[in-house]
Amino acid sequence: MKSIKHHLMFILPLLAILLGIESFMVFGRVTASYGENLKKAYTILVVTRRPMTPEAFRKIDTNIDRVESVEKRSIVEQIAQGMSNASTQEILKSLPQFYTVRLNRYLSNAQIDVIKKHLTRDPNVRRVETFGQAHNANYNLYMLIRAALWMFVGFMVFTSLFLVVKQMEIWQLEHRERMQVMEILGASSVLRSGVLFRIALTDALIAALTTIGVFVFLRYGWVAGSEIDLLVRKQELFFQYKDVFVLFGIALLIVLISVVLVSRNVKEVRDV
Amino acid sequence: MSNVITTNRMTLAYDKGEKEIIRNATFRIKKGEFVFITGPSGSGKSTLLKSFYGQIIPKQGDLVVGGLEMTHVSKKNLQKLRTHLGIIFQDYKLINEWTVAKNIVLPLIIAGYNVDMQQTQAQRLLKHVKLEGKGDMYPLQLSGGEQQRVGVARALSKTPFLILADEPTGNLDEYSSNVIWDLMENACDQLGATVVVVTHRIPTIFNIPYRHFIIENGGIHEVH
């Protein structure tokens, strides 16, 4: 009973840390994916006198990513049906150039206004048409939730680290005697902290596996079974196999640091 | 014959404190010798033994144990020296969450012996110290005298070249004491170990030659 309680006292804070970190990664991926979609959907229409290369656009503002020129020929050919080839050419030449410009990240309306200003300053640019960000409110809400989550996870990790430190103090008392006897009998520090390391490692594995279990369930059980189309389409965001390495890595790191700290503190009382 | 322990004007004190427990001690203990150390309670007998296994560093003077200058010994060398010592502590220093058998073979565990070897050795030693059948018990389930014998068995488990025993029979009756003295004599006589024993009473019947040091008022002198 006592030993189960002792295990839980290390597993639970570790679990809180890992769950927090995994939630944060999931939420980060969801916001990134949402931002990506918004970015893809958003374009600015630019009308120029003479043709312009994408590089020239990017020089005007670094937020500009892909630039596509709008194909005029088919439009003109429709209007110019029955006209001579020469007049068609004439119309084509007199028409300005149209471009759709995409941005490399999701920006607020104010930031887009700045880009618009940059573009209109160029003498070659005749007209810039931007569209208000219909999704802006949504996106702001997302960012707000992310900031709140950041704070929550940060707080949770911080508190949990405190609990881990507390548990280390208990370990220190529990293992002190054995570690000191072993030291007087000439055991290396690796051997001395071996028992503690095994205990901590077991706990870390349990915590990491539980976290993985929870999120695998979320992805394949809850999300896949939910009727929410948006979630079903995005279910791969909920758990990715690389998360396994991140979680095990973090758990192992916490264990290593804890054990090293404990065995350093249980230094032999060398009576000098 | 070579010296196992050499001191030269050695002074021992705790915490760099004013109070010097041992002052200006100069003596040599040769390989294969058996030495008894007696003296009043609090005179510094345990402290002297501690200096031999590097638990306390001389404040002044020199101390050489097994060829190592204990005033400058590296961590690595001290570790190595300790694995070749057989130390019996006045307070036993057993590991209470381990079985008796595991406690006994701790030196073998530290030396990396395999489990088979550990088990055979544990059974042999349990018999030596008359604790057959108690290998699976835990130290706190044993009487004081039995725990003391576990400590003795542990110290002898890896045939040390130097045995440092602090009151190894302090808690034992006549019969058990004789068992321990036999083991010590044997370790010295048959296995060639050097033995330093702190005791308040030298056994009346002792079959091998020995030396006798007395610690008093911080000084050490030998009785001839």
Ligand SMILES: Nc1ncnc2c1ncn2[C@@H]1O[C@H](COP(=O)(O)OP(=O)(O)OP(=O)(O)O)[C@@H](O)[C@H]1O
């Ligand atoms: N860790 C320590 N720190 C400070 N002083 C100590 C420490 N251990 C022992 N002493 C002091 O050193 C002196 C000698 O102690 P030591 O344990 O060597 O005596 P002893 O001869 O073994 O006594 P006993 O026969 O009772 O075991 C005592 O005055 C004791 O108070």
Ligand SMILES: [Mg+2]
């Ligand atoms: Mg003593």
